[in-house]
Amino acid sequence: MVELAGLPLPQDVCAGFATALSWAGLGKQAVPGDQSVWTSDVFEGNPLTSDRERFYRNVEVLNAAPGLAAGPPTIGWLHAAFDAMSRLEGxxxxxxxxxxxxxxxxxxxxxxSNKAIEALSSRLRAGTQIVLRGARHEILQERDSIREQxxxxxxxFAPGVAIRKTA
Incomplete structure (x- = not known):
């Protein structure tokens, strides 16, 4: 995560708000806005995965054990995320x-933002990127064809011998 996509204001402005709200003691509050992306049990239009079966499996798990849900991001989390992302921009x-x-x-x-990831990749001395076409945000919750890629x-990429996968 180098830059968030779809923010209502420029990222540096949102970062300033997150910093101010965190300093004001509101860091444990959920980030304002539409929370349905974090709680929706509707597959269509979800930004996390294109794999219907895995999506509904995760819904079932969270219905059975709601305490496992991460929930919406907090202002404090957002403040820390913006801080980390700002370091990568330099x-x-x-x-x-x-x-x-x-x-x-x-x-x-x-x-x-994929463009921000591409820009970071181009500045790394020992780094590269690969784009998985058709994948949404949660790559390891994707269809098998994307997970295989x-x-x-x-x-x-990883050194050593790959572990042999069994059926």
Whole structure:
């Protein structure tokens, strides 16, 4: 997550609001706005996965154990996220990262900015990106064809021998 997509105001303005509200003691409050994306049990139009079966499996799990739900992001979480993202924006930060990095991008992500991930990837000395076409935000909750692409990229990138998968 380098930049959020679809914010109502520029990211730096939203970051300023999150900082001010956190300093005012409201960090544990949910971020204002439409909370249905975090609580909806309707598959159509969800931004998280294109896999209907996995989506409804997750709905069933959360219905059975509501305490497992992450819930909406809080103002404090958003403040911390904006702080971390602002560090990545600096032209001098990314080239200092010397650990080989693979950025896996969900091609149809509506939550984070793919353009920002691409820009970060181009500034990394030992980094690359792969775009998984058709994937939404939660790549590992996607259709098997997308998950297989993720694991193939991971196995090719990670050192060592890939674990043999059994049926």
């Amino acid at each position: 032209e001098k930060y990314a080239p200092k990262i010397r650990v080989p990095s693979l950025l896996v991008v969900a091609g149809d992500d509506k939550i984070v 993720f694991w193939a990229a991971f196995d090719a």
